Amino acid sequence: xxxxxxxxxxxxxxxxxPPLLAAGAEVHAVSRTGGAAVxxxxxxxxxxxxxxxxxxxxxxxRPQIVLHLAWCVEHGRFWTDPANLDWVAASLxxxxxAAEAGASRFVATGTCYEYDWPxxxxxxxxxxxxxxxxxYDTSKDACRRILEAFFAQQGMDFxxxxxxxxYGAGETPSRLVASIARALVQGHKAPVSLGLAVRDFVDxxxxxxxxxxxxxxxxxxxxxxxxxxxxxxxxxxxxxxxxAGRPNLVQLGALEDRAGEPPVIVAxxxxxxxxxxxxPLRTIDKGLGDALxxxxxxxxxxxxxxx
Amino acid sequence: xxxxxxxxxxxxxxxxxPPLLAAGAEVHAVSRTGGAAVxxxxxxxxxxxxxxxxxxxxxxxRPQIVLHLAWCVEHGRFWTDPANLDWVAASLxxxxxAAEAGASRFVATGTCYEYDWPxxxxxxxxxxxxxxxxxYDTSKDACRRILEAFFAQQGMDFxxxxxxxxYGAGETPSRLVASIARALVQGHKAPVSLGLAVRDFVDxxxxxxxxxxxxxxxxxxxxxxxxxxxxxxxxxxxxxxxxAGRPNLVQLGALEDRAGEPPVIVAxxxxxxxxxxxxPLRTIDKGLGDALxxxxxxxxxxxxxxx
Numbered sequence: 001x002x003x004x005x006x007x008x009x010x011x012x013x014x015x016x017x018p019p020l021l022a023a024g025a026e027v028h029a030v031s032r033t034g035g036a037a038v039x040x041x042x043x044x045x046x047x048x049x050x051x052x053x054x055x056x057x058x059x060x061x062r063p064q065i066v067l068h069l070a071w072c073v074e075h076g077r078f079w080t081d082p083a084n085l086d087w088v089a090a091s092l093x094x095x096x097x098a099a100e101a102g103a104s105r106f107v108a109t110g111t112c113y114e115y116d117w118p119x120x121x122x123x124x125x126x127x128x129x130x131x132x133x134x135x136y137d138t139s140k141d142a143c144r145r146i147l148e149a150f151f152a153q154q155g156m157d158f159x160x161x162x163x164x165x166x167y168g169a170g171e172t173p174s175r176l177v178a179s180i181a182r183a184l185v186q187g188h189k190a191p192v193s194l195g196l197a198v199r200d201f202v203d204x205x206x207x208x209x210x211x212x213x214x215x216x217x218x219x220x221x222x223x224x225x226x227x228x229x230x231x232x233x234x235x236x237x238x239x240x241x242x243x244a245g246r247p248n249l250v251q252l253g254a255l256e257d258r259a260g261e262p263p264v265i266v267a268x269x270x271x272x273x274x275x276x277x278x279x280p281l282r283t284i285d286k287g288l289g290d291a292l293x294x295x296x297x298x299x300x301x302x303x304x305x306x307x
Numbered sequence: 308x309x310x311x312x313x314x315x316x317x318x319x320x321x322x323x324x325p326p327l328l329a330a331g332a333e334v335h336a337v338s339r340t341g342g343a344a345v346x347x348x349x350x351x352x353x354x355x356x357x358x359x360x361x362x363x364x365x366x367x368x369r370p371q372i373v374l375h376l377a378w379c380v381e382h383g384r385f386w387t388d389p390a391n392l393d394w395v396a397a398s399l400x401x402x403x404x405a406a407e408a409g410a411s412r413f414v415a416t417g418t419c420y421e422y423d424w425p426x427x428x429x430x431x432x433x434x435x436x437x438x439x440x441x442x443y444d445t446s447k448d449a450c451r452r453i454l455e456a457f458f459a460q461q462g463m464d465f466x467x468x469x470x471x472x473x474y475g476a477g478e479t480p481s482r483l484v485a486s487i488a489r490a491l492v493q494g495h496k497a498p499v500s501l502g503l504a505v506r507d508f509v510d511x512x513x514x515x516x517x518x519x520x521x522x523x524x525x526x527x528x529x530x531x532x533x534x535x536x537x538x539x540x541x542x543x544x545x546x547x548x549x550x551a552g553r554p555n556l557v558q559l560g561a562l563e564d565r566a567g568e569p570p571v572i573v574a575x576x577x578x579x580x581x582x583x584x585x586x587p588l589r590t591i592d593k594g595l596g597d598a599l600x601x602x603x604x605x606x607x608x609x610x611x612x613x614x
Binding site: 080086134135138150154 | 387449
């Protein structure tokens with residue numbers, strides 16, 4: 001199975017490649033910087049904003065499957081980044097190139113922010129409607145609508161992995177888990193909001209394995225990439241403090257809660273577990289512990305309590 | 308008021324320019340072929356697929372308003388044309404260019420095919436939901452969603468004119484009114500379906516004037532461009548036959564009805580009439596008569612009955 005992966009050197013991309021390789025796929029990894037972030041792949045350097053280059057590359061590789069992960073993801077900025085429009089355009093060009101090169105399957109990633117989050121209960125792919133919140137999720141949702149119509153017409157399979165709250169090694173340092181873990185391993189106070197919001201946090205390695213399984217499956221349409229379990233931000237922060245052996249450093253309520261944030265965003269993972277046959281391999285304790293180890297190895301020592 | 312109009316040499320574009328000029332606007336007309344289809348405009352030749360060229364052009368003109376009409380419209384093919392994806396991409400590039408050049412208003416055109424047509428009653432912009440039918444309307448609706456989010460964030464006004472069933476001089480010869488009119492003025496039989504479908508047909512000159520009024524107004528969001536009156540295809544064909552003085556040539560039932568066509572597609576025009584202050588200037592009899600005259604002048608003689 002020959003698969004072309006965009007955004008391959010990114011946070012999610014690096015986590016998708018090992019399970020694809022382990023499944024025996026011939027993995028063509030595309031990156032703007034061209035860095036060989038994972039061994040065993042065939043790396044290609046390309047800027048997806050250059051439509052002609054994309055057509056030539058996809059025509060050369062002739063993948064059976066395209067797994068499109070690239071998008072603008074600069075932390076704090078991607079919600080409103082006008083580059084979201086360019087990424088819609090680039091994704092549509094890639095879709096046409098894939099169809100013209102004879103690919104039979106196209107898989108791309110959306111976000112849990114596409115959903116009109118229910119006041120109670122979990123987000124279900126086929127029941128929960130979508131609603132616009134930011135330019136980012138509006139662009140993702142609109143892109144999915146076009147791709148769904150296009151690939152249906154082309155007779156190609158199309159799936160859309162909706163990513164929930166990823167964390168883990170290699171995460172942008174200013175994101176939630178990374179910022180708390182970095183403070184803790186350095187012995188600094190870790191200021192957090194009251195943290196009542198409940199979210200579905202998923203280890204990026206599990207998200208990568210789930211996306212790889214989705215890409216190699218025959219499933220079509222939206223599929224939540226998540227654990228199906230919610231945890232409040234406060235509990236997550238306290239867990240990090242306890243695992244690090246420094247619970248007193250976690251300062252709940254020291255930061256303002258973000259206005260307008262929904263109380264609960266948790267996935268229904270029936271499609272992922274039943275249709276794709278995937279289950280997360282790591283508990284939240286294991287994932288958070290590994291995140292602490294990652295930042296400790298980069299930033300300094302830490303007293304890990306056993307267990 | 309400086310306005311840049313794309314698709315300016317097209318069927319709708321040619322009808323928009325005169326009312327814009329009459330309103331005193333400085334009209335920059337953009338066309339891929341560069342033909343000066345209407346005098347009094349400043350014509351620019353540009354291919355909207357070339358993002359760099361578009362940025363340079365919009366940066367040079369620095370329009371206050373952009374009226375974006377260009378799209379793939381090849382009759383019979385545009386419903387499924389993969390180029391719909393390219394036109395979404397081109398429209399998003401144009402939107403970014405307009406924002407960067409300091410425009411304060413962006414107006415583009417959608418279609419009545421975006422609606423989830425109600426079984427009874429008219430399509431209302433703020434009440435009738437959208438639903439995907441073809442790649443064309445799905446792409447248009449998704450493009451509108453992105454543009455709405457983008458311009459809201461940019462603090463720019465954005466309006467979306469939903470075009471209903473246009474006809475008139477310069478129409479593609481294979482379209483409904485043109486094909487019947489061409490047969491009639493040549494004395495040929497005009498085969499038509501049973502024609503029970505009721506549609507909101509609007510003279511392209513009225514549609515152009517309505518779009519010009521919309522562009523120069525402060526209205527935002529979707530606005531139907533239509534008459535608000537439905538007529539069955541059978542009645543339309545019979546009217547053409549009667550006006551041409553050749554009713555016997557109209558062969559109702561000679562063609563198959565298209566499967567899956569909705570019985571009624573008619574616009575609520577409250578926004579267009581109340582907010583924009585626009586009313587169609589031509590009755591359907593006047594519009595059809597002029598269409599017959601247009602084809603007669605191009606194809607040959609016709610016996611017009613008086614009235």
